[in-house]
Amino acid sequence: MSQVKPEILAKAQTWLTDVFDEDTKKEINELIDNNPSELEDSFYKNAAFGTGGMRGIMGVGTNRINKYTLGKNTQGLSNYLKREFSGEALKVAIAYDCRNNSKELAQVVADVFSANDIEVFLFSDLRPTPELSFAVKKLNCHCGIVLTASHNPPEYNGYKVYWQDGGQLVPPQDKDLVEEINGLEYEAISFDAKNDLIHKIDKDVDEAFIEASVANGSFDTSAEAKADLGVVFTSLHGTSITMVPPVLEKAGFANVTIVEEQREPDGNFPTVKSPNPEEPEALKMALDIAEEKGADIVIGTDPDCDRLGIAVRNNENKLELLNGNQTMLVMTWFLLEQWKKADKMDGNEFIASTIVSTPMLKNLSEAYGVEYKEVLTGFKWIAKLIKDHPELDFIGGGEESFGYMVGDFVRDKDAVTSTLLACEISAFLKAQGSSFYEKLLELYTTYGLYKEELISLVKKGIEGEQEIKQMLIDLREKPWETIDGEKVVLVEDYQSSVAKHLHDHTEEEITIPKSNVLIYYTEDGTKIAARPSGTEPKIKFYFSVNTSLDSVSDFEEKNKELKEKVSRIKAELQLG
Secondary structure, three states, rough: HHHHHHHHHHHHHHOOOOOOOHHHHHHHHHHHHHOHHHHHHHOOOOOOEEEEEEEEEEEEOOEEHHHHHHHHHHHHHHHHHHHHOOOOOEEEEEEEOOOOHHHHHHHHHHHHHOOOOOOOEEOOOOHHHHHHHHHHHOOOOEEEEEEEEOOOOOOOEEEEOOOOOOOEOOOHHHHEEEEEHHHOOOHHHHOOOHHHHHHEOHHEEEHHHHHHHHHHHHOOHHHHHHOOOOOEEOOOHHHHHHHHHHHHHHOOOOOOOEEEHHHOOOOOOOOOOOOOOHHHHHHHHHHHHHHHHOEEEEEEEEOOOOOEEEEEEEEOOEEOOOHHHHHHHHHHHHHHHHHHHHOOOOOOOEEEEOOOOOOOOHHHHHOOOEEEEOOOOOHHHHHHHHHHHOOEEEEEEEEEEOOOEOOOHHHHHHHOHHHHHHHHHHHHHHHOOOOOHHHHHHHHHHHHHEEEEEEEOOHHHHHHHHHHHHHHHHHHHHHOOOEEOOEEEEEEEEOOOEEEEEEOEEEEEEOOOOOOEEEEEEEEOEEEEEOOOOOOEEEEEEEEEEEEEHHHHHHHHHHHHHHHHHHHHHHHHHHH
16 A cells, blocks of 8 residues: 655644544544545645636545535635625625535535624525525625535535625635635634524525526517427536526426426436536436427536536437537527617627637627627636626626526526526527527528537546646647648737737737636637636647538538548647
8 A cells, every 4th residue: 555645644634633523533544544545635735716616526635625625715705804894794695506515515604604793695495506696796795605516526516706796706806815715724713603693595585586587588589489499408406496497487488398307406416427518418318308399499507507508409300419609609699689679789788708719709799899808717707897897788698618698687607597598599589480500500601610629638636737737838838830731820828928929920918817728829710729627637628610601501511621620630639
């Protein structure tokens, strides 16, 4: 058996003091005696905030999600709130998802806040993440917390922090908060709850959220069109079951079949390998039911209901899964059309997306005379745009990873309202003799055919972390000069905030915040981005290729050409 490294052992032994409970100490001793590799992974670093807050595997140790790491976060946040809002009566809202231990960890977080004389509004049962964002604003809270690990595997949980505007924490608050947390010892955590400061919330906030979701996701689609749309919906054992069915019902969509085998919230996600609607396999059960029933659209959401995956009928009447970019394009087109029809556009509107999403969205915005803004990966950056530009109206925005936000009543990706919007679009187009899929192809003929793919390379543990770092170092020190025979003309390095134009050797500053991302562009518009995940042990490569599409009838041939091009690129760069 391999030996425990002295520095890891010393760190683990600090968790054997009376500050920690007996079960924790027993588990650590078990790891010391029998599982040094697991002990090392549990203690080699402190779990850190990434693009989606803090996520990690549940268990004992500084690199795990447990009552002490989350208690320390909450104690640090309590101290920070008191300093930032000195003299104010502080209020926070807390929600949690279906994951194992989420309810218990949410109670720990509520206890620590209340122990620090902060009033707590805790959802009485699991709720979607976007409802927490809504609740923060509705209840005039100073911040909010969601206990979730989004679409990660069952062994994960996490902690997302929201600010007064309902958006996730961004600079400079995130850095200041992390410094506050890192400066704390575990014995500084106050776990002794003041129960009179903890209030359970449910019905009032639920009803207000449903009203707002229907108001933002509904348009002038007729009742007959809604009744004619066949929908199959799966919550994938997650929180969306609490909100999506009542929202669809209130909006007038009655022809909805729910996948009963996946209705029950369950943190073990027993019917799927991964509860991620980005994975085609996750929607298989729903697709099978939809084929039986002849449904028009299939929608599935992730455990905390901020992402959605959809499948629609293609031109051969077969259900086809769309990627996040495709869904986002049709949703954005529809919102732009509705704003235009309502004569609401005055040149002070914007849509938003992320640096690794499809470039086609910019083409769409230009055609409608609407400003397009691009940010780092993560909806906290889109929420920050809304906060930073009160003079502009936000129409909608999304990212390639299956997230979309309709309007600004919620300040995070929102699969509740986006599910309604997808149904609204499908019903509207079906009533016109068209479809979601046909509209997508029409958009390709107008704005260019873009094809995007993603590769995620999993690199676990200490060695994996080093491997990811080295891959980015190599890409910076030995950049690609050609890709599929096309010259690289621009390299954007978001870590150094420098964009290099290779054809004339000029440079310009990248003005959005720094991040460990590299993006390559070729002379023919091919785009490849490399980015380590902020919440999982992965490095991601995003591919975007494009061509013109003169006619919908040419789609299959042109799409095949682009698919082959992506395959060539993957092989050339040894990323396949």
